[in-house]
Amino acid sequence: xxxxxxxxxxxxxxxxxxxxxxxxxxxxxxxxxxxxxxxxxxxxxxxxxxxxxxxxxxxxxxxxxxxxxxxxxxxxxxxxxxxxxxxxxxxxxxxxxxxxxxxxxxxxxxxxxxxxxxxxxxxxxxxxxxxxxxxxxxxxxxxxxxxxxxxxxxxxxxxxxxxxxxxxxxxxxxxxxxxxxxxxxxxxxxxxxxxxxxxxxxxxxxxxxxxxxxxxxxxxxxxxxxxxxxxxxxxxxxxxxxxxxxxxxxxxxxxxxxxxxxxxxxxxxxxxxxxxxxxxxxxxxxxxxxxxxxxxxxxxxxxxxxxxxxxxxxxxxxxxxxxxxxxxxxxxxxxxxxxxxxxxxxxxxxxxxxxxxxxxxxxxxxxxxxxxxxxxxxxxxxxxxxxxxxxxxxxxxxxxxxxxxxxxxxxxxxxxxxxxxxxxxxxxxxxxxxxxxxxxxxxxxxxxxxxxxxxxxxxxxxxxxxxxxxxxxxxxxxxxxxxxxxxxxxxxxxxxxxxxxxxxxxxxxxxxxxxxxxxxxxxxxxxxxxxxxxxxxxxxxxxxxxx
Numbered sequence: 001x002x003x004x005x006x007x008x009x010x011x012x013x014x015x016x017x018x019x020x021x022x023x024x025x026x027x028x029x030x031x032x033x034x035x036x037x038x039x040x041x042x043x044x045x046x047x048x049x050x051x052x053x054x055x056x057x058x059x060x061x062x063x064x065x066x067x068x069x070x071x072x073x074x075x076x077x078x079x080x081x082x083x084x085x086x087x088x089x090x091x092x093x094x095x096x097x098x099x100x101x102x103x104x105x106x107x108x109x110x111x112x113x114x115x116x117x118x119x120x121x122x123x124x125x126x127x128x129x130x131x132x133x134x135x136x137x138x139x140x141x142x143x144x145x146x147x148x149x150x151x152x153x154x155x156x157x158x159x160x161x162x163x164x165x166x167x168x169x170x171x172x173x174x175x176x177x178x179x180x181x182x183x184x185x186x187x188x189x190x191x192x193x194x195x196x197x198x199x200x201x202x203x204x205x206x207x208x209x210x211x212x213x214x215x216x217x218x219x220x221x222x223x224x225x226x227x228x229x230x231x232x233x234x235x236x237x238x239x240x241x242x243x244x245x246x247x248x249x250x251x252x253x254x255x256x257x258x259x260x261x262x263x264x265x266x267x268x269x270x271x272x273x274x275x276x277x278x279x280x281x282x283x284x285x286x287x288x289x290x291x292x293x294x295x296x297x298x299x300x301x302x303x304x305x306x307x308x309x310x311x312x313x314x315x316x317x318x319x320x321x322x323x324x325x326x327x328x329x330x331x332x333x334x335x336x337x338x339x340x341x342x343x344x345x346x347x348x349x350x351x352x353x354x355x356x357x358x359x360x361x362x363x364x365x366x367x368x369x370x371x372x373x374x375x376x377x378x379x380x381x382x383x384x385x386x387x388x389x390x391x392x393x394x395x396x397x398x399x400x401x402x403x404x405x406x407x408x409x410x411x412x413x414x415x416x417x418x419x420x421x422x423x424x425x426x427x428x429x430x431x432x433x434x435x436x437x438x439x440x441x442x443x444x445x446x447x448x449x450x451x452x453x454x455x456x457x458x459x460x461x462x463x464x465x466x467x468x469x470x471x472x473x474x475x476x477x478x479x480x481x482x483x484x485x486x487x488x489x490x491x492x493x494x495x496x497x498x499x500x501x502x503x504x505x506x507x508x509x510x511x512x513x514x515x516x517x518x519x520x521x522x523x524x525x526x527x528x529x530x531x532x533x534x535x536x537x538x539x540x541x542x543x544x545x546x547x
Contacts, residue, residue, distance in 0.1 A: 034065075039118070039139040042125065045096065047072045047089050050134065059111050077109075084108065092135050095122050099132055105142070116143045177219050182524040184212045186438035189527065210252060235279040235371055239397045242276050243268055246307055249284055253291050260295060263302030269309040273317050276394040282368050287321060289365045290388050294325035297386075301326030314396070321390040330380040423449040424467040424539050429459045429483065430501070431476050435524065439470065442528045446535060456483040466496055468539055471518075473502040473509060481516040488517035497538040501526065 033040065034054040041052035049068050057068055060076045068076065073085035088106070095102055101123040110116040120139040127133040188209045191201075250266040257264035287305065294303045304324040311318040369376045374392030426443050430436050431454045443450045451466070453459040456478040459469070469487070473480035480500060487493040499520045500513035510521045519538055522530065 037140075039141075040137070042134055042136040043092070044134040045132070047092065049076070055111075059109075061111075061113075092122065092137075096124050096132055096135055099124050106139075108139075110141060110143070116141050117146045118142065178216065178524075180434075181212055181216050181219070183432065183434035183438065185209065185216070186435065186524075188212070190438075190441070193528075207255075235282060237277050237279050239275050239399075240278055240280045240283075242272050242274060245280055245284065246287075246305075249287050249291070250305060253288065253295070256292070257295050257303060260299075262295060262298055262300075264291070264295075265302060265304045267304065267306035269307055269319075271309040271312065272307060272319065273312070273394075273396040275397045275399055276317065277397045278372060278394055282372050286365055286368050286372075286390060287323065289362070290323040290390075293362065294323050294327060294386070294388075298325045298327035301385075310391070312396075316393055317396055318391070318393045323388045324385065325387075326385045329382045329384045329386055330378065331382050332380075423447060424535070425449045425451065425464065426535075427451050427453060427459060427462065427464075427466040427469040429453045429456065429469065429471045429475065429480070431455065431472065431474075435472070439526075439531075442526075442531055443470075443535075445528065446532050448535070456480070456486075459483060460486060460490070465492070468497045468499065468535065469493070470499050470501055472524075473500060473513065481512050484513070484516040484518055499534055499538070 033051070036053045037055075039053070039056050039059060041049060041056050043049050048070050049072070052065065052068055057063070057065060060068065062068060062076075073088055077085065084107070088108075091104070091106070101121065103119070103121045106118050106120055108116050108118050118139040119142045120137055123136045124132045125134055125136050188205060191205050192209075246268055247266070250264065254264050291303060291305060302325075304322070306322045306324070308320045308322070309317060310320055366376055369390055369392075372392060374390050376388065376390050378386060378388050380386035424447075426448045428436065428439055428443070428450055430439065430452065436452050436454070440450045440452065451462070451464060453462060454476075456475045459471070460483070471480045471484060475483065480502075484498055484500065487496075487498065497519040498517060499522055500516075500518035501522055501524050502509050502513070513521050520534055522534065526534075
């Protein structure tokens with residue numbers, strides 16, 4: 001045997017070593033590619049598979065990469081939808097022709113042969129000459145995510161439907177609660193006009209009116225509970241006489257405490273500012289709820305309502321309001337629970353107090369406290385009473401300037417001058433018999449002839465000529481907005497002044513009423529003076545016509 005020269009042997013050994021390293025590197029690359037997540041594959045311009053990872057091999061139900069190489073989609077899954085391979089090939093061909101990558105959602109199947117949705121990124125790859133040589137694809141199965149999206153959409157639709165149902169319920173509740181309350185307030189107005197009754201029972205009538213007015217405000221905030229929860233609640237701030245507001249709360253609730261033979265003591269810091277800028281109704285509602293709660297769960301002793309001044313500078317006062325009772329108390333473990341909506345504390349607490357209700361009270365209080373940028377905390381022990389403390393910073397304001405209003409004379413019993421030869425005819429569209437009675441009497445006292453329609457359809461069907469219409473927003477057969485739109489579409493009622501009436505002082509309702517064709521908007525029960533001024537304003541054309 002002839003021995004090769006030493007240098008040739010050395011080169012051969014070096015070459016063998018390079019080949020070995022290349023093979024190891026290739027094996028490493030193959031292992032990495034096979035292990036890549038998702039489905040990774042690449043194919044040539046003919047649509048033939050040139051490589052893929054292990055997931056693709058499994059997806060096609062094969063056992064090795066060699067079974068994939070060189071085959072087209074229609075060869076790899078012939079047992080599935082025959083149109084599927086054609087759709088994928090057509091899309092891939094368009095991407096190759098366009099020469100730009102795309103990210104798409106596409107339909108396919110999973111390794112269990114079940115329909116699946118994939119999020120795919122497809123990239124044309126090029127050779128050394130810069131020519132498109134094929135396509136690289138990476139796909140991830142997003143079937144579960146798509147199902148979750150569908151489930152979330154369904155859940156969202158259900159939640160929206162539930163919210164809509166709640167809104168409809170609150171609208172009905174609004175009408176059903178406000179109608180008797182506004183009726184009470186309207187009847188109180190008649191009592192106030194009777195000088196003998198008003199003199200003999202002045203305080204009683206005043207207290208009834210104050211309680212009814214407060215209850216009407218309370219309904220406003222209960223109906224706005226969802227707005228508070230969603231952060232859509234808005235406050236109406238104004239200059240408020242601080243100490244008189246606190247005293248009015250004490251005066252309102254003192255009879256309730258005395259009825260249970262409990263004391264209700266008021267302590268007001270003499271250093272409190274005279275006026276603060278805040279939402280008076282919210283503040284009153286907070287402490288009326290807290291004191292009512294204290295009365296409910298106190299059986300002996302009493303309640304103290306104190307207002308302390310913690311800090312004060314020329315522009316701001318930090319105050320603490322404490323409602324302290326000698327009642328049954330609350331265990332520390334239930335401090336947070338009592339503020340949760342629709343929640344009640346343990347049985348011993350509820351049984352001892354014979355508690356009834358929805359469990360919304362303190363939840364509403366906490367939301368209202370946050371609405372006026374304040375905080376609330378509770379200190380209590382079982383059988384040792386409770387202290388609820390609200391702390392907030394309030395802007396100090398000066399006494400409000402006297403409001404200079406245009407001087408409008410009180411309307412006479414008959415608001416029309418003697419030069420009028422006929423009474424104006426008013427159509428009152430109202431379904432509540434009591435509200436009908438109240439408004440009819442007011443209108444007749446003001447010198448009007450009144451016709452009543454208790455449904456929207458009766459109002460539309462009437463053939464009489466009216467000089468003005470009063471239309472309630474909540475009617476049994478249609479809402480007042482639709483009625484006014486239909487009236488404005490009729491020639492006989494197109495130009496007649498319409499005053500929209502509602503029991504709810506809502507900006508949205510006023511906007512909707514004016515958009516529907518109302519001439520004016522008023523809150524029930526409308527005071528007789530205000531009604532007279534409205535009539536005089538909107539029937540002025542009659543005076544000119546008949547003068």
